[in-house]
Structures are given as structure tokens and as C-alpha cells.
Amino acid sequence: MLASGCYSGGGPKHSVDGGGGPAMLTGAPAVSYAIPRVGGGTDSVASHRGSIVLMNFWATWCPPCKEEMPALEALYRSRRSQGLVVLGIDQGESTATAGEFAKAHGVTFPILVDADQQYASSYVSIGLPTTVIVGRDGHVVRGIDGAQTLGQFQALVGPLLAAK
């Protein structure tokens, strides 16, 4: 697991255990924490209420996260003008580590640093990367485990951005 991927491989073992992955949170109010942002200041999902927010939980040591980054960047560039907010939320690392990675990979969307891993644990992330889409009303629209392609991202956010 450590060498090849970032998945728990475990999953829920009991019907009322806290597991089940982020998909189980569809329709629930989006949990928000104010955490440091690479480049200075703090940010949170709640501060973008009214916009479609795509949160991506990632870490620099996670190979699928690295592979997914170009698709996220392309999505951000193409949909930013339509009001899409992309937040890359680094899990458990330092601002310096996340900042170096973002710079090296040409990431221009906001990178937040969740050193206490609050976002991923609250959204019941069962692996990295995890993507959570929050609607304009502040509720979770979708939670997805694993890396997505640009086409998959477009299919997810396109209808939400089109619906006013």
C-alpha cells in the first residue's frame, strides 16, 4: 500500500461504523474549517458559499494525487470564469512542503494545508485523492474516492455550473 497507492484497502467493517466513504455524505451540510493557505492567510470551504466548490484532498507523497493534478489545473483554468472554485487541500503536511509541490507542478488554484487532517477525516475519506463537490447551497453534492480524469471532472461540474 505504501509503495503503490494511497488507499486504505479497509473500508467499513460495521454498519454503523464511521466509515463508508465520502459518498455517504451526499446531501449533508458541508463541514468547514479555516486552515492556512499557501501564499498566506487562511481559507475554508464556507468562505465560498454561493459558488460550486470542488475540494480535492491530496498529499505530496501520493502518486495518484500527482497524476491527477494536471487535470485539476486544467479544470480550474477552463471553469474558473464560470464561478468554479477549486481548493486543493493538502492532508497532514507542512505549508512549505505543499507550497514547494504546487510551485514545481505549476498549480495555480488555491492550496490549503490541513495539518490536523480535519477535512479528510470529517469527510470520511478512505483514501487519497478524494474529491468532494459542494453546491451553491453549502451542501455536499458528490464525494468521490480515487483519481479522476479531466473528462470525469468536466462531467461532474458541468451540469452544476449550468444550473443557476
Added chain:
Amino acid sequence: MSARATAIAFAILAIALTLAQFAVPARDWYHSWQYTVILAIAIVVMFAHAWRAWRGGDEPRGKRIALALAGALAVAVAGLLSGLIGPDTVTVLGTPGTVTPVGDIGAAAFFPQADPQTLPRGDATVILRRRGAGPIEVGSRPVPVGLSVAFTEMRPAAYVVVRDDRGDRLTITQPSNPSFLSPVILFRQSQLIHDRTFPLDTFAVPAAQRVVRILYFTAADLATFRRDADAPAPTEPGAILSASDDAGAQRGITMAASGRETAIGGLRVTVTLGSYPVLQIASAPQPYVTLGGLVLFFLAGVLAFVPEKKPQTGVSSPSYSQS
């Protein structure tokens, strides 16, 4: 013992057994045949005497005694049904900061965030929310929720912070747990050491390719391990950490004191030990029937045994007239 005294004794016993389901919930004994038989006998004895008393067989005040026994009967039946057909106790394990549906009571359980300050206090509570009802804060004292009682049980937990040599924080994962990306270790496994079971869990540090096993010991456990009887007894819990790499090779073992940074396997690990709540949902007697039955039992019982004042006639008694 008279029939009345026997019936009242059984009434008190039945009430005590039923109320125990609220006071000390989630015991298997409430679903056992012994519990059922005792309550069933109590119900038969109480019913028989209540019927006799109502029909004038326990005068004076037979009807009041019958009413008191009817109250106790209601309580006993509620206790019997809860034990017979009530659901098994459900344990809800929640990850800090998450919401977990609890279908058995039609509620959502909001588990609190945990951090190095709150865990050692061990006073976290769980909030239950049900549609159309206000939030219910659940702690160690049982709280009625519908036909169940909810309460929390504090279990060992640890908040883990891992840094590299430069002091930068590293991501922690829990590959074998549903709470994959939580830095809070909930010790969902155990290890047997010399006939005793100790809480055990594992976390990984993928960036450093390390897996760390963590074994939890209470202060009392640590005291029993002392070789030097003159040494001061430990007052805080501790943990044994053992690190290995992703090929399984051992990379160190050490004892970690709560809240203090420890070097192991090329990592700087700080483990803050404490406790985190687990939610328990246990069956309980119907609360309104139980309360109504208790009120009836005590009111009618008091009225049955309080001496009545004799009506005053205005005529002096013979003893006074002689003085």
C-alpha cells in the same frame, strides 16, 4: 408473609429491575431467561393480589392497593417487553468530526473533533439529532431516546503528530481502519500479553514509508510493570511504539510518554493519550409507561397507607370524661 406484603415486595422488586435498565443499561442479563422469569412471576403475583383487592379481598383501602399494584404492573410489563423484544445493544464507533447515521433510533450522531487538548480531559460528548426534535447531548449518563437509552463509553484514544528531521509535519494514515486519514488513533484492536488484553492500533506514515504499532497502557498498567518498587508510581498513561518499514523490517521500539516527542525509526512522534467516546444504544422500557406506572404506584401507595383522620363528633371520649 401476608399476600399483600408479598405483592408489594414483588412490586418493589419489579420496579427496581425495570429501572435498572435505565440506570445500568446495555447488560445482557436484561435479555436473559432469568430476568424474564423473575418479572413474569412478579407480574402474576401482583396481578392476582390486585384483582383480589379490587374485588374487596383486601379491605380497608383495597382499591387503592389495587391501583398501586396496577402502576407497578405497568412498569413491570414495560421492563419485561424491553428485555424480551428490545433490540440488542448497538455500539456506534465514530471518527472525530464525522456524522454517523444511527438507524436504530432514526438519528444522526455528531462525533466531536478531537485534539491534543480535549483527548486527555476525556469529557467529550456526542450530539444526537433527530428529525423534528432538538439536539440531545449524550454523555456517560444514560439518556432516553425513543424506546432506547443512549450513553457514551470512553475508550482509549491517542492524537498523533509525526514530524520529519526538519520538523515538517507528515501525513498519518490508518490503513486498517475506516478512519483512514484521521490523526486520532482509536485502538480498535487489542493484544494479549500475559493473560491481559491491551488496546492496540497501527498507523502509517506513507511519506517516510513507516508503519507504527502503538500499544496503550494506563497508569495502573505501567505501575504493575515497575521493577523498582521504590520508584514513583506512574500517574499518566503511556504507549509502546514499534516502527517498521514498508518491507516489514523493524526500525525501532520505544516507550512514549503522553504529550512528549519521541524519536523512532527516523520519525519524531508525539502521542497525546486520552479517551474518546463510543456511543451505545441500548433497549429501554417505554419511558411514558414507566413514568406513569411509577406515579400511580407511589400516589396510590401513599394514599393506601396514610392513616385516615377519624371524623370529629364533638363528644368527648370516655377516658377524658372520667378525668
